[in-house]
Amino acid sequence: MRHFLPSDPSPHDLGFTMPAEWAPHAATWMSWPADDDLWFGRLSGVRAEFAELVRTIARFEPVQLLVRDPESEQDARARLAGADVTFHAVALDDVWLRDNGPIFVQRGQEIALVNWRFNAWGGKFHWQNDDRVPEYVAQVLNAGHWDRPEILEGGGLEVNGRGVGLTTRSCFLTETRNPGLDEARYGALLQQTLGVRQLLWLGGGLENDHTDGHIDTITRFTDEQTIVTSVEPNPADPNHAVMQANLEALREMRDQDGQPFRIAELPLPAERLEGAEGRLPPTYANFYIGNGFVVVPQYGDPHDEQALAVLRPLFPGRELIGLSSREIIGGGGSFHCVTQQQPAGSIWTGQDRP
Template sequence: MTARQPAEWMPHAACWTAFPSADDLWEDDLAPAQAEVAAMVRAIAASERVELLCATEGAEAAARAALGGVNVGFHRYAFGDIWLRDTGPLFLSSAHGLAAAGFRFNGWGGKYDLAGDDGVAAFVADGADVPLVRHAWVLEGGAIEVDGEGLCVTTEACLLNPNRNPHMDRFEVESHLRRDLGLERVLWLGDGLLNDHTDGHVDNLARLVAPGVLALPHASGTDDPNADAFADAHDRARDFGLDVVTIPSPGRVEVDGEVVPASHMNWYVANGCVVVPVYGTAYDDAAVAAVAALFPGRDCIGLRANHILTGGGSFHCITQQVPA
């Protein structure tokens, strides 16, 4: 059996995440972002163990106060920021047990070089008691979406961006995905969301919900800033032979006059629920209902993520599952 990251909807032993605490990064959004992360942790912890990184003694005290009585393990590690989907390891499953794959992290193409982030993968793998295999090329977990059966979905905007692996072309990237993660087929989508500082992570755009079934957003309103990217993704997915289901996008969401990469697609599938980011738009309820229809047997919970988004992502970006 090839070592692969199982599909997210398969059973988990735990979920790793992190608590925001850096005043200089979060500024006025720190306290409300902490509240949003705590709400997410409470939802996930109802059906699986949560392991929470806290960067400082004060952050741990604040997290413990917010999460009293919740099934959480607290771990002190001086990380840079909370985006464990990208800084943490990818957990792979095989006939020989679990392994963790750690990739080079360069701050999303050199944008955010924060002390501690390059050590997160080793710390988390050690905490999960899973051996870590390091790989020398740049890859963030949010840049790929997998079905556990060898299919990978990604974007050209991110994985072919010269700020990641400038000497690797499409064929070499696919070769590395095959060699290091057991991924045999790659669907290349085009652009990600407007103003996404990850250069178009796929977990904001497209999510596999079953083998051969891809969920994509459809434009909401007449001024959706990502309408063209959505239409292009639909065309590519259908040409690739996947079944496509659609989720309403949040539409045009702005902060201080600037479009932000708000996405309902950045959900996390826990053992007993799906936690879906919502933003207080007219499309929230329809999006949560559409996701719920894709995951029968799990509670689908819409939680506000406006303040987490000020840091650049949402619930999927800050979580990493350990397969059971």
């Protein structure tokens, strides 16, 4: 296993790029919820929804599950008995592995990873243990990897596997992440590290999203040319103007071939949800795409079925599964936020054969 530093050849230099989420997976990586205080006294309900999510994913592909202490492992093993799950005892702060985990890159059938820094969305929570997770994954897999000094969360970037990426200014351009990195510098960085040749920018995300507006809570690729984006029809809702501006911007954008994207509008939940720290950011866009399935958060909301009806034709050949995320959203995220895909392929140790 070889570490690459910023002064070494980049993933782009060696032919690696970040594949789309719908490419075949070897596994899904997740972390088990453990801290009742972080979940405002609702840990039991959160774990019940997590167990249903893990069991669903494990029907289609192996799950690699990080557990932070003996109690967490005992609880997870009891709830997940018989599922295709491998347990890893790892020190953790929280469960949002999309953001603190590695981002995998691929070259042909070879897989490596990029280890970005993580600071809990600008220092909002504890992060020191979670920041070490990519190095642990690299050691377990014996994977060659690049250690980057920049802060970057997986939920802040969407890619279509053809060199196009989507992000938000409200997230990437905060001073608490990478001061001094502007849009042009981010574009160059993501081209060299993840193969994103064309980085497209939306303005912002949902109200009271502690990630500062991750793209994966509002706007997602469903194939190389199709984007589904959240809309809020109520002009009195603070999300309305932001989502409408995003929709109008997307209609003007072009794909890798210079063609307009196909845009599908996805409703936000009809009912306003309140948590311990104010308004929650429930969304149907935080779905997770796996081998033969898509799992979509549901909230017991009047728009639940409408959201599934919008998404179902966008994923032909995959089983669309709605699962409850009413408890998980209390922590500020949902299914995409707690998962990270490992693409299918052989692990590249960092050494090329002569």
